[in-house]
Amino acid sequence: MQDEIARTQTVVKDKYGELARQVSCGSNSGCCGSNAAHTLGADAICANLYDGQELSGLPEQAVLASLGCGNPTALAQLQPGQIVLDLGSGGGIDVLLSARRVGPTGKAYGLDMTEDMLELARANQQKSGMTNVEFLRGEIENIPLPDNSVDVIISNCVINLSADKDRVLAEAYRVLKPGGMLAVSDVVCRGSVPAEIRRHVELWIGCVAGALHEDDYQKKLEQAGFVEVSIEPTRVYQAEDARGLMEASGLVLDQAVLDQVGGKFYSGFVRARKP
Numbered sequence: 259m260q261d262e263i264a265r266t267q268t269v270v271k272d273k274y275g276e277l278a279r280q281v282s283c284g285s286n287s288g289c290c291g292s293n294a295a296h297t298l299g300a301d302a303i304c305a306n307l308y309d310g311q312e313l314s315g316l317p318e319q320a321v322l323a324s325l326g327c328g329n330p331t332a333l334a335q336l337q338p339g340q341i342v343l344d345l346g347s348g349g350g351i352d353v354l355l356s357a358r359r360v361g362p363t364g365k366a367y368g369l370d371m372t373e374d375m376l377e378l379a380r381a382n383q384q385k386s387g388m389t390n391v392e393f394l395r396g397e398i399e400n401i402p403l404p405d406n407s408v409d410v411i412i413s414n415c416v417i418n419l420s421a422d423k424d425r426v427l428a429e430a431y432r433v434l435k436p437g438g439m440l441a442v443s444d445v446v447c448r449g450s451v452p453a454e455i456r457r458h459v460e461l462w463i464g465c466v467a468g469a470l471h472e473d474d475y476q477k478k479l480e481q482a483g484f485v486e487v488s489i490e491p492t493r494v495y496q497a498e499d500a501r502g503l504m505e506a507s508g509l510v511l512d513q514a515v516l517d518q519v520g521g522k523f524y525s526g527f528v529r530a531r532k533p
């Protein structure tokens with residue numbers, strides 16, 4: 259299991275590090291920063307998640323680096339003064355949006371294991387001028403924060419990337435204060451998914467192959483100790499939507515396999531409370 263976790267993390271770090279560098283090159287070399295979701299072939303998942311008003315005033319490269327599958331900050335009902343933690347914070351878009359919502363008496367932490375993403379996120383924080391923000395280096399399987407220290411955990415399209423989801427959920431539970439909320443956007447599946455899809459690392463990186471079945475997600479959250487678990491679909495994907503991911507990674511799958519994927523994957527808003 260440890261080997262599998264390490265292997266998965268290496269592949270994920272390489273890919274997301276490359277995407278962060280492509281977005282960052284705009285600020286360092288004068289070339290245009292590219293849209294990370296488009297480069298990954300994940301437009302169907304990542305496009306149009308935020309409204310324009312929300313994004314106004316955010317650094318352009320935080321928006322270009324956005325690789326989420328929902329808008330957890332809009333759904334999490336954040337309050338002034340709260341401590342928020344974003345698992346897998348990427349270029350920092352949801353951390354900056356959370357920091358605005360919790361205000362100067364609150365704080366937003368971002369946690370990511372990919373050095374280039376952290377560098378990009380810290381540059382975005384500096385451009386934003388926000389001071390109630392801190393980006394931490396580390397793994398979501400080993401959260402570098404004390405027990406009972408966070409009011410709300412958000413995450414945007416990251417838990418599906420972990421090879422040890424039980425550990426992630428146990429860690430989330432540990433750092434949440436009693437009464438704290440988990441409010442996460444993630445890709446989830448329903449029905450049976452062909453083994454052919456699960457096998458491809460490109461589809462794992464693209465947030466599809468590692469997606470939990472909705473029943474397993476619910477069970478794992480309850481096993482970790484969470485209560486009031488709910489999973490609400492926000493965007494359902496059809497076979498055609500998988501094509502962008504495959505084309506971007508040079509993957510060719512049988513149309514018959516693809517047809518079995520239609521309607522089986524969705525972006526969902528996952529909520530749970532630590533009692």
Ligand SMILES: C[S@@+](CC[C@H](N)C(=O)[O-])C[C@H]1O[C@@H](n2cnc3c(N)ncnc32)[C@H](O)[C@@H]1O
Pocket residue numbers: 267270271274323324325326327345346347348349350351352369370371372375396397398399413414415416419420465
């Ligand atoms: C799909 S991107 C999402 C980024 C961000 N949440 C957003 O909405 O733009 C996944 C991010 O999670 C990070 N990540 C993936 N697995 C991780 C892990 N096990 N521990 C820490 N960070 C991880 C990657 O480095 C990457 O920045």
